[in-house]
Amino acid sequence: MVKAIFEQVKKRNPGEPEFHQAVEEVLESIAPVLEKHPEYKAAGIVERLVEPERQILFRVPWVDDKGVVQVNRGFRVEFNSAIGPYKGGLRLHPSVYIGIIKFLGFEQILKNSLTGLAMGGGKGGADFDPKGKSDGEVMRFCQSFMGELARHIGPDTDVPAGDIGVGGREIGYLYGMYRKIRNEFTGVLTGKGLDWGGSLVRTEATGYGLVYFLLQMLKDAGKDIKGATVVSSGSGNVSIYAAQKCQQLGAKVVAMSDSAGYLYDKDGIDLKVVQQLKEVERKRIKEYIKHRPDAKYQEGCSGIWTIKCDIALPNATQNEINKKSAETLVENGVWAVAEGANMPSTPDAIKVFLKNKVAFGPAKAANAGGVAVSGLEMAQNSQRLSWSFEKTDKYLDEGIMQHIYRSAKKSAEEYGQPGNLVVGANIAGFEKVARAMLAQGII
Numbered sequence: 209m210v211k212a213i214f215e216q217v218k219k220r221n222p223g224e225p226e227f228h229q230a231v232e233e234v235l236e237s238i239a240p241v242l243e244k245h246p247e248y249k250a251a252g253i254v255e256r257l258v259e260p261e262r263q264i265l266f267r268v269p270w271v272d273d274k275g276v277v278q279v280n281r282g283f284r285v286e287f288n289s290a291i292g293p294y295k296g297g298l299r300l301h302p303s304v305y306i307g308i309i310k311f312l313g314f315e316q317i318l319k320n321s322l323t324g325l326a327m328g329g330g331k332g333g334a335d336f337d338p339k340g341k342s343d344g345e346v347m348r349f350c351q352s353f354m355g356e357l358a359r360h361i362g363p364d365t366d367v368p369a370g371d372i373g374v375g376g377r378e379i380g381y382l383y384g385m386y387r388k389i390r391n392e393f394t395g396v397l398t399g400k401g402l403d404w405g406g407s408l409v410r411t412e413a414t415g416y417g418l419v420y421f422l423l424q425m426l427k428d429a430g431k432d433i434k435g436a437t438v439v440s441s442g443s444g445n446v447s448i449y450a451a452q453k454c455q456q457l458g459a460k461v462v463a464m465s466d467s468a469g470y471l472y473d474k475d476g477i478d479l480k481v482v483q484q485l486k487e488v489e490r491k492r493i494k495e496y497i498k499h500r501p502d503a504k505y506q507e508g509c510s511g512i513w514t515i516k517c518d519i520a521l522p523n524a525t526q527n528e529i530n531k532k533s534a535e536t537l538v539e540n541g542v543w544a545v546a547e548g549a550n551m552p553s554t555p556d557a558i559k560v561f562l563k564n565k566v567a568f569g570p571a572k573a574a575n576a577g578g579v580a581v582s583g584l585e586m587a588q589n590s591q592r593l594s595w596s597f598e599k600t601d602k603y604l605d606e607g608i609m610q611h612i613y614r615s616a617k618k619s620a621e622e623y624g625q626p627g628n629l630v631v632g633a634n635i636a637g638f639e640k641v642a643r644a645m646l647a648q649g650i651i
Contacts, residue, residue: 395589417577
């Protein structure tokens with residue numbers, strides 16, 4: 209059955225390999241669930257799950273600083289709302305096209321389900337590159353983008369957030385335009401500034417949550433993060449705060465990267481320097497060696513996985529670890545891999561990790577901390593309250609990430625694949641959505 213569904217997905221969505229990859233992994237995992245629950249087959253749950261409820265594509269015209277009109281494409285895929293309003297980030301990057309957005313939106317359905325919060329799955333973005341743009345250009349683009357997106361979103365309908373290329377600056381411009389158009393102050397966007405509806409811990413949430421999930425993996429594997437050597441790819445929000453939490457817990461983070469190359473600091477990465485470069489000055493990570501001359505920088509990104517480490521945290525982008533990189537990590541003695549980016553390991557790479565008994569935390573479970581705290585921001589906005597850092601951080605760790613780990617572990621054991629958190633996370637996330645879809649009828 210799942211093979212036929214997958215063939216139909218490829219036929220209906222040609223030229224979208226990332227979406228195909230995401231769907232295939234889930235379908236392979238949930239095949240035994242469908243055998244156990246024939247009612248899901250009868251109701252066409254999977255056929256409906258892989259087809260977005262709504263796909264929105266629109267023109268985004270804006271004027272650059274030279275007075276030249278530019279035109280980008282904007283996207284929002286509202287994938288599934290069975291358990292709550294659509295929830296998922298906005299990505300601004302030249303590589304964005306409908307296939308990327310659909311892959312991310314599909315992953316978001318099960319990721320949001322795993323958090324235990326009432327959030328459906330969606331994703332959006334545009335093929336706009338904020339790198340090298342002035343604040344004025346970014347503002348004009350965001351205002352034009354929201355001019356259309358505002359028609360389709362709302363606090364009880366669809367709640368976007370940030371992703372690659374969308375940080376505090378972009379959320380601010382987007383929210384300002386939404387508020388002007390709709391004449392209302394609501395929790396429609398998450399990742400807002402603390403002075404106007406944002407939540408403490410949201411900035412740190414994906415990275416911190418990743419490490420909280422990792423700690424549960426290590427505990428079951430009989431390992432300790434203290435004293436471990438860590439490689440964390442990327443140098444954006446996820447990588448920075450995952451590295452920060454690792455350092456707080458006594459690990460040594462020796463490598464980070466950006467889209468141009470990677471750096472290695474045998475004495476441990478100085479995160480204050482990275483934060484200054486990436487969060488304040490918006491510069492490339494190669495500038496790090498000006499501050500730390502003993503560190504080494506290499507062009508190209510894949511080489512980061514040749515660095516010997518105990519723990520690998522792929523926090524950059526999809527498919528950054530291939531089979532060869534996975535084999536190198538295993539040869540170098542890696543204990544655990546936890547995914548902070550979305551689908552950063554290829555299917556062949558995952559097979560290498562599982563075959564070699566490497567503790568492996570799949571993205572839809574391990575990186576759910578960001579969207580989880582977005583859900584908590586939505587709750588705070590609805591209550592017109594602001595929670596303390598300590599309360600939110602504790603809820604992220606104990607109430608969400610530990611819950612996700614236990615759910616994935618339990619589902620894997622229930623379906624005869626103990627320790628396989630890929631299968632466990634897919635099944636645990638799917639079953640909640642499937643029950644909701646079944647209860648609500650064929651819609």
